[in-house]
Amino acid sequence: MTRIVEVPAHLDDRSFDQFAQALAYESESPERVLVDAHAAQWASPYGLVGLLTAAQGLGQLRGEKPLFAVPTSDEVRRYWARAGFFKYGADLFEIHGKVPKVPTDESDVLLGITPVRAAEDVHDVVGKIQEGARRILAGELKLEAKATMGFAMALSEACQNIVEHAGTSGWAAVQAYTWRRRLGRRVVVIAVSDAGIGFRRSLEGVQARRYGDRWGDGAALESALIQGVSRFRDPGRGQGLAGIKRYLARWDGKISIRSGTARLTIVPSWDDDVPLSEHLPYFPGSQVQIVIPAQSDTPR
Amino acid sequence: MIHTIQLDRILQGAVDTPYRDLVTRPTGAAVRRSVESSISEAHCVTALLDFSAVGLLDFSCADEVVAQLLLGARSGKGHVLLMGLSEDQSEAIDHVLRNRHLVVAVLPRPGETPFLLGATSPEARNAFRFVHEVGPCTVADLAQEMNWDHFFALSALQELAGHRLVGVDRDYYRPIPLQ
Numbered sequence: 001m002t003r004i005v006e007v008p009a010h011l012d013d014r015s016f017d018q019f020a021q022a023l024a025y026e027s028e029s030p031e032r033v034l035v036d037a038h039a040a041q042w043a044s045p046y047g048l049v050g051l052l053t054a055a056q057g058l059g060q061l062r063g064e065k066p067l068f069a070v071p072t073s074d075e076v077r078r079y080w081a082r083a084g085f086f087k088y089g090a091d092l093f094e095i096h097g098k099v100p101k102v103p104t105d106e107s108d109v110l111l112g113i114t115p116v117r118a119a120e121d122v123h124d125v126v127g128k129i130q131e132g133a134r135r136i137l138a139g140e141l142k143l144e145a146k147a148t149m150g151f152a153m154a155l156s157e158a159c160q161n162i163v164e165h166a167g168t169s170g171w172a173a174v175q176a177y178t179w180r181r182r183l184g185r186r187v188v189v190i191a192v193s194d195a196g197i198g199f200r201r202s203l204e205g206v207q208a209r210r211y212g213d214r215w216g217d218g219a220a221l222e223s224a225l226i227q228g229v230s231r232f233r234d235p236g237r238g239q240g241l242a243g244i245k246r247y248l249a250r251w252d253g254k255i256s257i258r259s260g261t262a263r264l265t266i267v268p269s270w271d272d273d274v275p276l277s278e279h280l281p282y283f284p285g286s287q288v289q290i291v292i293p294a295q296s297d298t299p300r
Numbered sequence: 301m302i303h304t305i306q307l308d309r310i311l312q313g314a315v316d317t318p319y320r321d322l323v324t325r326p327t328g329a330a331v332r333r334s335v336e337s338s339i340s341e342a343h344c345v346t347a348l349l350d351f352s353a354v355g356l357l358d359f360s361c362a363d364e365v366v367a368q369l370l371l372g373a374r375s376g377k378g379h380v381l382l383m384g385l386s387e388d389q390s391e392a393i394d395h396v397l398r399n400r401h402l403v404v405a406v407l408p409r410p411g412e413t414p415f416l417l418g419a420t421s422p423e424a425r426n427a428f429r430f431v432h433e434v435g436p437c438t439v440a441d442l443a444q445e446m447n448w449d450h451f452f453a454l455s456a457l458q459e460l461a462g463h464r465l466v467g468v469d470r471d472y473y474r475p476i477p478l479q
Contacts, residue, residue, distance in 0.1 A: 119315075119324040119325075119326040119327055120315075120316070120317065122323055122324045123315075123317045123319050123321065123323060123324065123327070124319075126319070126321050126323050126356055126358075127317075127318070127319035127321060130355070130356070146387060146388060149356055149386070149388040150388060152321075152356050152358075153323075153356060153357075153358045153359065153388070153392065156321075156323045156324070156356070156358040156360075157358055157359060157360065160323075160324055160325070160358075160360055163324070164325065235399060235400055236363045236367055236368070236396065236399060236400050237363075239359040239360065239363055239395070239396055239399060240358075240359055240360055242359070242395075242399075243358070243359035243392070243395065246395065
């Protein structure tokens with residue numbers, strides 16, 4: 001028997017919970033999962049790395065690859081292929097449907113989906129991103145040239161979160177596009193996702209006792225993102241997320257981290273997201289999204 | 301004796317990467333160990349870490365390379381200076397040093413007066429500038445120049461000495477040797 005999990009037509013950080021709900025990751029049902037993307041019309045970098053994470057997690061949990069039905073739309077298939085989705089998806093899913101062979105497009109896909117397994121991969125990600133980031137951030141988003149370095153630093157720190165804390169590998173992707181409905185401006189989006197142990201388990205040893213009954217995914221995210229707590233007792237640790245926040249404060253950016261059943265967001269003035277969402281459908285590991293919007297004319 | 305260490309070369313020797321970015325903690329730790337070995341072998345008074353050919357420096361790597369190096373150097377007799385820093389690199393280093401209550405001297409260009417990055421009092425910054433512009437001085441010299449009382453001046457100079465930002469020779473506080 002097969003259990004069908006539909007991919008939302010527009011898969012992004014907001015519709016992701018709908019996907020997680022349908023996935024019912026912790027379900028003990030023996031049915032094989034079919035991730036059905038046939039009706040998908042669009043997916044953000046967050047959505048694409050999230051799909052890979054779902055497959056990775058299910059593979060680890062059940063010891064078998066989930067099935068995957070590719071989008072019906074040729075345009076969507078090509079777009080996903082250009083972003084590198086099928087390249088890595090082929091190892092994690094049993095793919096059904098026609099997969100186009102197209103090269104990665106570097107015009108708006110700043111960094112195609114890239115595996116992050118070790119420190120060398122972070123070097124690779126940071127090395128690859130800088131030229132494209134300079135072109136997009138300064139050219140399209142009208143950010144000062146110095147924003148490029150901070151952007152690469154934020155990406156580096158987000159990727160290191162996988163290497164240092166997840167206990168497994170993950171993926172990163174970066175893309176520029178226009179947020180018509182939500183912002184009406186061009187944005188650059190970093191998405192980093194893994195199917196690892198998540199923030200709660202990573203910080204349990206140093207924080208759970210302090211929180212008592214309130215300890216959970218939301219409290220763990222608050223500890224890490226708001227208070228800068230690390231699982232290491234060394235005061236020099238936990239600086240990666242602090243550095244990302246510093247960068248985002250300067251460029252009016254947004255960070256959102258989903259882990260387990262909670263999502264914590266530092267909400268900029270242009271967005272109406274909820275700062276902390278709890279009791280979400282469980283999803284393994286951690287998913288980070290960083291958004292840098294095109295700047296207004298106000299100099300900073 | 302000044303021992304200049306080109307960090308881009310250390311990076312290439314320490315890790316297998318075609319890039320010149322100082323990123324990730326493992327990379328930072330490998331680079332720091334190489335820097336420590338280089339300093340130890342050189343028996344130098346001043347180690348000058350040159351960042352000018354380094355690309356990106358992230359916070360984790362800044363902590364591993366600079367902050368941890370300073371923590372290890374506290375008990376030694378030598379001085380550590382940085383040079384060739386971009387604005388972003390300076391910000392990253394300043395951020396991690398403040399977090400650990402550390403401070404380091406930066407040489408803007410050869411021949412110019414160094415300045416400080418990290419967690420230090422305004423008085424210590426002024427005292428540092430005075431010592432490095434005027435030359436060796438006593439507590440009384442600094443107190444007179446800044447119109448501070450004796451213990452205020454003593455506190456500022458001792459703060460600098462504690463971070464190996466000046467040399468101490470009996471009653472005199474000396475600038476970091478740069479030649």
